[in-house]
Amino acid sequence: MPTIAPTLPRIKFLLEPTRDEWTQQTLANMDTILLDHSNCERKAASVALKFMSRYPSNTKLVHELTHLAQEELLHFHQVNQIMQDRNIPLAPLNAPPYGAALNQVVRRPEPDRFLDMLLVSALIEARSHERLGLIGQHCEDQELAEFYRSLMESEARHYGLYWVLADTYFDRSVVMERLEAIAIVESNILSTLHPEPRVHS
Amino acid sequence: MPTIAPTLPRIKFLLEPTRDEWTQQTLANMDTILLDHSNCERKAASVALKFMSRYPSNTKLVHELTHLAQEELLHFHQVNQIMQDRNIPLAPLNAPPYGAALNQVVRRPEPDRFLDMLLVSALIEARSHERLGLIGQHCEDQELAEFYRSLMESEARHYGLYWVLADTYFDRSVVMERLEAIAIVESNILSTLHPEPRVHS
Numbered sequence: 001m002p003t004i005a006p007t008l009p010r011i012k013f014l015l016e017p018t019r020d021e022w023t024q025q026t027l028a029n030m031d032t033i034l035l036d037h038s039n040c041e042r043k044a045a046s047v048a049l050k051f052m053s054r055y056p057s058n059t060k061l062v063h064e065l066t067h068l069a070q071e072e073l074l075h076f077h078q079v080n081q082i083m084q085d086r087n088i089p090l091a092p093l094n095a096p097p098y099g100a101a102l103n104q105v106v107r108r109p110e111p112d113r114f115l116d117m118l119l120v121s122a123l124i125e126a127r128s129h130e131r132l133g134l135i136g137q138h139c140e141d142q143e144l145a146e147f148y149r150s151l152m153e154s155e156a157r158h159y160g161l162y163w164v165l166a167d168t169y170f171d172r173s174v175v176m177e178r179l180e181a182i183a184i185v186e187s188n189i190l191s192t193l194h195p196e197p198r199v200h201s
Numbered sequence: 202m203p204t205i206a207p208t209l210p211r212i213k214f215l216l217e218p219t220r221d222e223w224t225q226q227t228l229a230n231m232d233t234i235l236l237d238h239s240n241c242e243r244k245a246a247s248v249a250l251k252f253m254s255r256y257p258s259n260t261k262l263v264h265e266l267t268h269l270a271q272e273e274l275l276h277f278h279q280v281n282q283i284m285q286d287r288n289i290p291l292a293p294l295n296a297p298p299y300g301a302a303l304n305q306v307v308r309r310p311e312p313d314r315f316l317d318m319l320l321v322s323a324l325i326e327a328r329s330h331e332r333l334g335l336i337g338q339h340c341e342d343q344e345l346a347e348f349y350r351s352l353m354e355s356e357a358r359h360y361g362l363y364w365v366l367a368d369t370y371f372d373r374s375v376v377m378e379r380l381e382a383i384a385i386v387e388s389n390i391l392s393t394l395h396p397e398p399r400v401h402s
Contacts, residue, residue, distance in 0.1 A: 039257070045270070046250045052243055057292050059285075066278050069246070070271060077267050084260075091258050 013126035013159060013179070016187040022201060023134050029197035030144060031088050033135070034079060036198045039093060040128060041076035044158075045069045047121060055114065061165055068161060071154050082147060098200035099124070101189045105182050111170070118166040119179050123186045124200075125159035131199055214327035214360060214380070217388035223402060224335050230398035231345060232289050234336070235280055237399045240294060241329060242277035245359075246270045248322060256315065262366055269362060272355050283348060299401035300325070302390045306383050312371070319367040320380050324387045325401075326360035332400055 026033050048069035052062050080090065102124065106116040132155060136148035166175045194201035227234050249270035253263050281291065303325065307317040333356060337349035367376045395402035 042250060042253055046247070046254070049243060049247045049250065053247070056240070056294075057290070059291050062281065062291055066274055066281070070274050073267055073271050073274070080263065080267070089258070090260050090263055093257075 013123060013163075013183060014130060014187065015183045016190070018127075018131055018134060018190070019193075021193050022131070022190075023138055025193065025197050025201065026131075026135060026199075027139060030135075030139065030141065031086070032093070032197045033199065034083050034086075034088060034144075035091060035093050037132070038076060038079040038083065038090070039095070040199050041072050041079060043099075044125070044128075045072035045076065048072065051117070051121075058169070060168055064161055064165065068158055071158070075151060075154075078147070082144070094196070096194040096196065096198040096201050098189055098194070098198075102182075102186060105185050115166060115170050115175065115178060116182065118162050118169075119175070119182050122159050122162035122166065122179070123182060125155065125162060127186065127190075128199060129155040129159055214324060214364075214384060215331060215388065216384045217391070219328075219332055219335060219391070220394075222394050223332070223391075224339055226394065226398050226402065227332075227336060227400075228340060231336075231340065231342065232287075233294070233398045234400065235284050235287075235289060235345075236292060236294050238333070239277060239280040239284065239291070240296070241400050242273050242280060244300075245326070245329075246273035246277065249273065252318070252322075259370065261369055265362055265366065269359055272359070276352060276355075279348070283345070295397070297395040297397065297399040297402050299390055299395070299399075303383075303387060306386050316367060316371050316376065316379060317383065319363050319370075320376070320383050323360050323363035323367065323380070324383060326356065326363060328387065328391075329400060330356040330360055 048065040051065050055061055083090065102120050106120060107113055129152065132148050132151055136145050136152065139145040139148065163175075163179075166179075190200070249266040253266050253270075256262055284291065303321050307321060308314055330353065333349050333352055337346050337353065340346040340349065364376075364380075367380075391401070
């Protein structure tokens with residue numbers, strides 16, 4: 001996290017680390033994981049655009065999330081390219097319950113909604129970073145392992161960025177308290193492995 | 202339209218050219234137009250992402266629209282940069298009726314919906330291309346005029362691309378007939394100048 005790290009205090013984004021059963025499920029189903037990862041990158045770009053549409057006056061947010069969306073689209077293109085090289089067709093894929101379950105913690109009235117959306121995004125990015133890192137570490141296919149390692153630096157920047165944005169627009173004590181509450185929910189959702197292989201199963 | 206033009210038949214995307222009253226309204230309100238243009242670029246990127254989310258198996262569409270979304274985000278960033286240099290703050294801005302009115306022609310059942318959405322997008326991009334070109338031609342602020350001229354090549358590619366995608370997934374005769382019908386609606390919507398200065402007023 002070269003540009004963001006200095007401002008990040010010691011916080012636990014992820015209360016529970018991913019367990020081995022996820023890694024085993026994932027490594028045994030890399031074709032499906034590639035497709036799901038492609039969807040994740042596209043959705044991450046969409047989320048960034050939604051933030052900019054909803055909070056158009058927040059210059060720092062718009063500036064940073066434009067860059068983030070560009071990176072997500074680049075990763076989306078890269079995953080799709082890898083799939084094409086391996087003759088894995090693009091196809092619809094149902095999402096795991098993770099995202100929808102996590103979004104249920106978002107309070108509706110503003111500015112709570114804004115804070116919660118930033119922290120949910122930070123947690124999703126943090127979990128993606130952790131899990132894509134596990135693929136980079138354990139995948140025996142060296143091309144894939146290298147690709148996933150190459151994403152680490154920007155993925156870490158992304159979850160740091162959402163935290164920095166929360167810290168920009170809200171008091172740190174409020175951010176920390178809410179982050180810890182949502183982090184508990186996040187880890188609880190993942191405490192049961194979803195039967196279908198997904199980045200967030 | 203360097204890469205797309207050879208496959209484009211002679212078609213009238215825009216039945217009626219933009220009238221002078223729009224150009225006058227626009228040139229007298231360039232600060233507002235920059236802000237609206239920024240919104241248009243962000244929305245154009247969102248539309249591309251929506252297409253990819255809704256039609257994830259269409260490889261050609263996904264490939265081409267990823268590139269288009271990246272370009273729209275680059276333009277979004279460029280307009281925002283120009284605004285920042287001129288101390289024009291980012292702010293919410295209500296949209297003109299154009300987009301919502303045009304989207305009313307979209308039939309709901311598939312595959313009609315897909316075709317109509319592609320053609321509506323082609324028409325919006327074609328009109329943007331025409332109008333941003335008018336700014337490039339007539340704006341006395343040379344920095345702005347040059348910026349708008351620099352967008353012409355990719356903006357032309359974008360409306361060509363939506364047409365090519367329609368032509369890829371549907372019979373040309375069906376595409377042509379429907380395009381002409383929607384083009385009539387598009388020109389009708391703009392036949393009365395919207396009182397607020399906008400790219401699509």
